[in-house]
Amino acid sequence: MNRTDHLARISGRHFQVLVIGGGITGAGIAWDCALRGLTVALLERSDFGAGTSGVSSKMVHAGLRYMVNDPGLVSEAAVERQRMFWACPHLTRPVEFLLPAYPDTPEYNAETLPQILARYDRLAGDALTAAHGWLSDEQAHRLVPGLRSGALRVGSYWDGVMDDSRVTLAVIRSAVKHGAAVANHAEVTSFLTDGKGRVRGARFRDRAPGAGRAEHEVTADAVVSAAGPYTDLLLALDGAGPQEPAIRPSKGMHLVFRKPITSGRALVIPIGGNVLYFLVPWYRDYLIMGTTDTDYPVRDYSALDRIPVLEEEIRYNLQLLQRVLPGCFRAEDILACYSGVRPLVRPQGASAPKQSESDTSRTHRIWRTDSGIWAIAGGKFTTFRLMAEQLTDQVAADLAARGLARGPSACTTAERRYFGAPERHEYPDGIGSWIRDTAAQLQRRTGLDEECCRHLAEAYGTEAGKVAELARSDPRLGERLASDRPFIRAEILYAVREEMCVTLADFLSRRSPLRFLDHQGMDVARKAASQMAGFLGWDEAELNAQIESYEGGLSWVPV
Numbered sequence: 001m002n003r004t005d006h007l008a009r010i011s012g013r014h015f016q017v018l019v020i021g022g023g024i025t026g027a028g029i030a031w032d033c034a035l036r037g038l039t040v041a042l043l044e045r046s047d048f049g050a051g052t053s054g055v056s057s058k059m060v061h062a063g064l065r066y067m068v069n070d071p072g073l074v075s076e077a078a079v080e081r082q083r084m085f086w087a088c089p090h091l092t093r094p095v096e097f098l099l100p101a102y103p104d105t106p107e108y109n110a111e112t113l114p115q116i117l118a119r120y121d122r123l124a125g126d127a128l129t130a131a132h133g134w135l136s137d138e139q140a141h142r143l144v145p146g147l148r149s150g151a152l153r154v155g156s157y158w159d160g161v162m163d164d165s166r167v168t169l170a171v172i173r174s175a176v177k178h179g180a181a182v183a184n185h186a187e188v189t190s191f192l193t194d195g196k197g198r199v200r201g202a203r204f205r206d207r208a209p210g211a212g213r214a215e216h217e218v219t220a221d222a223v224v225s226a227a228g229p230y231t232d233l234l235l236a237l238d239g240a241g242p243q244e245p246a247i248r249p250s251k252g253m254h255l256v257f258r259k260p261i262t263s264g265r266a267l268v269i270p271i272g273g274n275v276l277y278f279l280v281p282w283y284r285d286y287l288i289m290g291t292t293d294t295d296y297p298v299r300d301y302s303a304l305d306r307i308p309v310l311e312e313e314i315r316y317n318l319q320l321l322q323r324v325l326p327g328c329f330r331a332e333d334i335l336a337c338y339s340g341v342r343p344l345v346r347p348q349g350a351s352a353p354k355q356s357e358s359d360t361s362r363t364h365r366i367w368r369t370d371s372g373i374w375a376i377a378g379g380k381f382t383t384f385r386l387m388a389e390q391l392t393d394q395v396a397a398d399l400a401a402r403g404l405a406r407g408p409s410a411c412t413t414a415e416r417r418y419f420g421a422p423e424r425h426e427y428p429d430g431i432g433s434w435i436r437d438t439a440a441q442l443q444r445r446t447g448l449d450e451e452c453c454r455h456l457a458e459a460y461g462t463e464a465g466k467v468a469e470l471a472r473s474d475p476r477l478g479e480r481l482a483s484d485r486p487f488i489r490a491e492i493l494y495a496v497r498e499e500m501c502v503t504l505a506d507f508l509s510r511r512s513p514l515r516f517l518d519h520q521g522m523d524v525a526r527k528a529a530s531q532m533a534g535f536l537g538w539d540e541a542e543l544n545a546q547i548e549s550y551e552g553g554l555s556w557v558p559v
């Protein structure tokens, strides 16, 4: 994926569909459009997945707590969860979730918990990873020794975890494989309209380092907004005057620890009402804890460029952890923290009922603005494919009705694997053995250590060999960036050449998970930036600016 080539394919050209927003929703739409034979371009203001899609709780889930308000969403999400496990097995995996019911969480007590878990299974229907079960207090303590005693019951059910940024990138690359033209760091700044005020394209600014903020234009038969929490800001650029806000932005904050104390399980923390927090195993022996759900006003882009982590949020999350794992976590144990903003759909109309943040529906909405922009927002990461299918159905039908496309063709994304995923026949004994075998082969071929090879197989799937080959041809590229984490220099070169990585944050936050691990990646920032400087031709001033900008985007835990 060469950015210069893609930009040249987009600038000054006409497409059937222009997608604005390179989060998981926009990526899914571009992929679906490309597979249906539509010409499609995608513009992303920052980096692919740099909005909400790279800062989720990283769960592939049907959504236990959405059973109260959105049972339909739970059923849909269960089907999509299973599809995602199948379509992207190296970047997602099923995980057992343990849910302890204590006397002080009345909504999840000994009587209700069996009903809740049975209903969760029922809503999934055939799309079940495994049926729910029960653990005795003793079994639960064997798995999670620090678990607070006195649980009335401990339920067990199955959802999953993922590398959200790399899944987003895999879907972008799937779109590109089928003909989409895409550009990150390309911000739509205004719309092109015809004489009647109908949107016919967009002006965009190249924000990549060294691009001098050059302006470009692109036209399209259909323009799609997939701008997540930025939706109202983007749609306001159509000049059609004030519109009722479509989004209720809601902030969620996470803490990251390196504490292998849950035997690889996730833990659910009911805190009263219909609110659940999760402690999710992530990347080897790390745990992610989250998340809050609080209204977060978005008046301009700066509110979303730096989403703060507040001291009181950290204190609150630590207190919640004490409820299930007393004495196990202290502020000093926090390795990283991050926030994201949910693009929840705002109930429309003056008579819409007032709801708390956590009760606001997670379902998605597709609509068309007065200026003709197709817009989509809401939903979950897990349901992105279905959202994209529904939007693309409508856009394709409209284009066909206007004589601008052949008849609407059927969606095929449900049967497709994402870029980099091995085919099912390649791992008859399960994805775990494919990863082990691939890692062993890479090790034999390159001499890289076992942990690095395993990491390459997990992160890059069928592309792992290309990264390893770079390290074989130049041993300096086989060096680790940090001795206690398995990321190697070759990944930077691969990211720059093949994954449209153009800033330090692109690499540390999304091509690799370093931003979410020890020191939030700051201990390797200079090393990584120096190497990128060599590949991308940065001078000393640009190199320092990249480090400063990356550091400025981090939140630090006050201890």
Ligand SMILES: Cc1cc2nc3c(=O)[nH]c(=O)nc-3n(C[C@H](O)[C@H](O)[C@H](O)COP(=O)(O)OP(=O)(O)OC[C@H]3O[C@@H](n4cnc5c(N)ncnc54)[C@H](O)[C@@H]3O)c2cc1C
Pocket (backbone or CB within 6 Å): 020, 021, 022, 023, 024, 025, 026, 043, 044, 045, 046, 047, 048, 049, 050, 051, 052, 053, 054, 055, 056, 057, 058, 059, 060, 061, 186, 187, 188, 189, 226, 227, 228, 229, 230, 234, 250, 251, 252, 253, 291, 339, 340, 341, 342, 343, 377, 378, 379, 380, 381, 382, 383
């Ligand atoms: C704290 C939190 C935890 C979550 N946890 C989970 C979870 O565990 N599992 C799950 O399934 N879902 C989860 N979600 C929900 C999920 O992350 C979101 O529904 C999903 O990522 C939204 O994707 P999106 O593509 O619609 O939005 P985004 O990822 O925000 O993408 C929108 C993109 O549009 C771009 N854009 C905006 N304006 C412009 C412009 N002018 N020009 C070009 N580009 C523009 C932005 O830069 C951005 O990248 C969570 C959400 C949050 C906030």
